[in-house]
Amino acid sequence: xxxxxxxxxxxxxxxxxxxxxxxxxxxxxxxxxxxxxxxxxxxxxxxxxxxxxxxxxxxxxxxxxxxxxxxxxxxxxxxxxxxxxxxxxxxxxxxxxxxxxxxxxxxxxxxxxxxxxxxxxxxxxxxxxxxxxxxxxxxxxxxxxxxxxxxxxxxxxxxxxxxxxxxxxxxxxxxxxxxxxxxxxxxxxxxxxxxxxxxxxxxxxxxxxxxxxxxxxxxxxxxxxxxxxxxxxxxxxxxxxxxxxxxxxxxxxxxxxxxxxxxxxxxxxxxxxxxxxxxxxxxxxxxxxxxxxxxxxxxxxxxxxxxxxxxxxxxxxxxxxxxxxxxxxxxxxx
Amino acid sequence: xxxxxxxxxxxxxxxxxxxxxxxxxxxxxxxxxxxxxxxxxxxxxxxxxxxxxxxxxxxxxxxxxxxxxxxxxxxxxxxxxxxxxxxxxxxxxxxxxxxxxxxxxxxxxxxxxxxxxxxxxxxxxxxxxxxxxxxxxxxxxxxxxxxxxxxxxxxxxxxxxxxxxxxxxxxxxxxxxxxxxxxxxxxxxxxxxxxxxxxxxxxxxxxxxxxxxxxxxxxxxxxxxxxxxxxxxxxxxxxxxxxxxxxxxxxxxxxxxxxxxxxxxxxxxxxxxxxxxxxxxxxxxxxxxxxxxxxxxxxxxxxxxxxxxxxxxxxxxxxxxxxxxxxxxxxxxx
DNA sequence: CTGAAAGCGCTTACAG
DNA sequence: CTGAAAGCGCTTACAG
Numbered sequence: 001x002x003x004x005x006x007x008x009x010x011x012x013x014x015x016x017x018x019x020x021x022x023x024x025x026x027x028x029x030x031x032x033x034x035x036x037x038x039x040x041x042x043x044x045x046x047x048x049x050x051x052x053x054x055x056x057x058x059x060x061x062x063x064x065x066x067x068x069x070x071x072x073x074x075x076x077x078x079x080x081x082x083x084x085x086x087x088x089x090x091x092x093x094x095x096x097x098x099x100x101x102x103x104x105x106x107x108x109x110x111x112x113x114x115x116x117x118x119x120x121x122x123x124x125x126x127x128x129x130x131x132x133x134x135x136x137x138x139x140x141x142x143x144x145x146x147x148x149x150x151x152x153x154x155x156x157x158x159x160x161x162x163x164x165x166x167x168x169x170x171x172x173x174x175x176x177x178x179x180x181x182x183x184x185x186x187x188x189x190x191x192x193x194x195x196x197x198x199x200x201x202x203x204x205x206x207x208x209x210x211x212x213x214x215x216x217x218x219x220x221x222x223x224x225x226x227x228x229x230x231x232x233x234x235x236x237x238x239x240x241x242x243x244x245x246x247x248x249x250x251x252x253x254x255x256x257x258x259x260x261x262x263x264x265x266x267x268x269x270x271x272x273x274x275x276x277x278x279x280x281x282x283x284x285x286x287x288x289x290x291x292x293x294x295x296x297x298x299x300x301x302x303x304x305x306x307x308x309x310x311x312x313x314x315x316x317x318x319x320x321x322x323x324x325x326x327x328x329x330x331x332x333x334x
Numbered sequence: 335x336x337x338x339x340x341x342x343x344x345x346x347x348x349x350x351x352x353x354x355x356x357x358x359x360x361x362x363x364x365x366x367x368x369x370x371x372x373x374x375x376x377x378x379x380x381x382x383x384x385x386x387x388x389x390x391x392x393x394x395x396x397x398x399x400x401x402x403x404x405x406x407x408x409x410x411x412x413x414x415x416x417x418x419x420x421x422x423x424x425x426x427x428x429x430x431x432x433x434x435x436x437x438x439x440x441x442x443x444x445x446x447x448x449x450x451x452x453x454x455x456x457x458x459x460x461x462x463x464x465x466x467x468x469x470x471x472x473x474x475x476x477x478x479x480x481x482x483x484x485x486x487x488x489x490x491x492x493x494x495x496x497x498x499x500x501x502x503x504x505x506x507x508x509x510x511x512x513x514x515x516x517x518x519x520x521x522x523x524x525x526x527x528x529x530x531x532x533x534x535x536x537x538x539x540x541x542x543x544x545x546x547x548x549x550x551x552x553x554x555x556x557x558x559x560x561x562x563x564x565x566x567x568x569x570x571x572x573x574x575x576x577x578x579x580x581x582x583x584x585x586x587x588x589x590x591x592x593x594x595x596x597x598x599x600x601x602x603x604x605x606x607x608x609x610x611x612x613x614x615x616x617x618x619x620x621x622x623x624x625x626x627x628x629x630x631x632x633x634x635x636x637x638x639x640x641x642x643x644x645x646x647x648x649x650x651x652x653x654x655x656x657x658x659x660x661x662x663x664x665x666x667x668x
Numbered sequence: 669c670t671g672a673a674a675g676c677g678c679t680t681a682c683a684g
Numbered sequence: 685c686t687g688a689a690a691g692c693g694c695t696t697a698c699a700g
Binding site for chain 2: 692
């Protein structure tokens with residue numbers, strides 16, 4: 001594994017041990033186009049015997065790349081982002097890449113600063129979950145302008161390659177589920193207005209309501225920042241309406257959690273007086289006092305699609321990943 | 335920022351532009367021991383003007399280091415781990431290091447595999463949150479055996495350098511708080527028996543109970559895997575005891591969440607019939623239907639201490655970080 | 669303080 | 685298929 005002085009073996013060591021030149025050793029060990037021949041076999045045998053691992057930083061220096069992928073997320077304390085990043089790290093690793101993350105706290109200024117720092121670290125490309133449809137995303141604009149490879153995940157800006165969920169289908173299935181259970185006064189709580197994910201889920205909500213010929217009540221559509229606090233606050237307002245909704249569909253599970261907390265604080269029983277459907281099916285959903293019905297998403301698939309888009313020059317946009325509804329106890333029939 | 339061909343400027347470019355040798359340019363730009371003189375000033379002016387950023391991978395290759403720190407955590411979907419990792423990334427970045435994370439899912443086999451993969455990537459050192467006091471930690475043993483630099487965070491194995499919380503003090507303050515509110519039948523739910531964090535919190539619990547001359551009831555001390563599910567399940571057992579506890583102190587917030595969910599499912603009111611105190615004060619604690627009283631921890635401090643231990647050759651063990659109690663609505667007086 | 673030279677560990681035209 | 689040579693972008697003894 002290591003030579004006498006405790007340092008890792010180098011290609012030169014392997015070449016010497018196999019009795020070939022460094023060039024031949026390098027070519028024999030090249031994973032993409034391994035060369036044949038007796039000498040090459042000997043090199044591979046020696047490398048395996050000594051557990052030789054190429055110094056990928058040196059190789060990348062020569063190849064003029066870094067093997068590093070920059071990942072930009074709002075925060076890692078959001079379970080969705082943590083799940084996605086874990087999946088990216090794992091998948092990237094299997095493709096011979098490393099992933100480096102920066103968090104933006106939803107601050108475009110911070111995103112620009114920290115994203116640029118990663119550019120200076122010479123990452124080979126970026127995966128962003130921070131895309132906006134309003135164009136107010138300075139870092140993404142900079143990537144485009146400088147032609148730095150990038151792919152979007154979970155959210156799209158309408159232009160760049162993006163690995164996304166079929167948000168509209170998810171919104172439809174959640175809303176239909178509530179309609180089928182007899183609900184008619186259904187509220188929707190979305191995320192930020194510039195997030196395509198929230199837009200799609202809202203579009204699905206509206207489509208299902210229209211399909212069933214149910215009108216959307218006044219004061220029952222809200223937007224937010226995807227936080228528990230927003231769910232708490234908006235629910236207080238919903239419960240104060242003249243016609244209180246009997247159900248709420250939220251664009252993520254954090255909002256749903258806020259809805260349920262606010263309902264409980266107000267003495268409103270879930271699901272008897274208020275049904276709730278979330279989105280993402282985060283691990284906590286199943287473990288709440290009242291287990292949450294939620295739209296489940298395959299984040300490993302999203303991660304794989306985003307890496308494909310980034311790393312395969314020929315990759316075209318992937319079909320949106322299909323979510324599905326996981327029914328639990330937070331929805332009652334009326 | 336870039337030369338005509340679109341590639342980043344190199345040290346050679348800066349040297350040429352400043353009319354000095356590459357050696358002189360390199361020394362002028364060396365952050366640790368910047369050299370004086372008129373030429374050096376000129377180099378710095380030119381570098382600033384063109385926004386030159388050294389290729390740190392090339393520098394590290396020459397310096398025989400990578401500037402990469404490996405971070406090993408059970409999972410990133412645990413808010414505590416996500417918070418700590420975010421803090422490590424940020425702090426490491428300000429010291430000129432990158433952080434690469436691997437997750438183990440609490441599986442020593444996976445930890446060994448993925449940790450070794452990071453060793454092969456030639457990281458300069460490791461920060462682990464997976465230490466055990468029972469010695470059954472093959473990857474940590476390997477790091478010690480091969481003298482690979484490492485520091486522990488949140489948990490100690492009793493030997494390696496470790497940045498930890500004063501868990502015992504935290505356990506004492508949580509338990510005293512319950513005792514002061516009149517509780518006597520207090521249960522404790524810890525984490526894994528091999529986790530020093532859990533051991534310390536339990537020791538604090540026992541010390542406070544003894545200090546107040548209160549005996550610990552049968553069946554009221556439990557260990558777990560720190561999960562919500564464990565909190566749910568153990569609470570079911572606590573509620574079935576002949577003498578049901580009036581309060582529970584849990585070694586983390588996930589367990590506390592499980593306790594509260596199980597209580598609500600069983601129709602037991604928190605805090606009227608059951609008081610709960612958690613540990614870590616994760617963001618969710620304040621946003622639950624019944625806001626959770628919890629022991630707050632400064633994770634940024636832990637991250638900084640761990641990096642100090644890893645990177646400063648002269649660093650001695652830091653004093654354990656002092657937690658403090660955040661009182662909310664989950665504790666009632668009796 | 670300065671420059672010429674060597675070298676970190678690798679890959680890749682080039683000529684055979 | 686193979687080897688000798690050049691070079692990725694940097695740092696650091698060495699001699700002045």
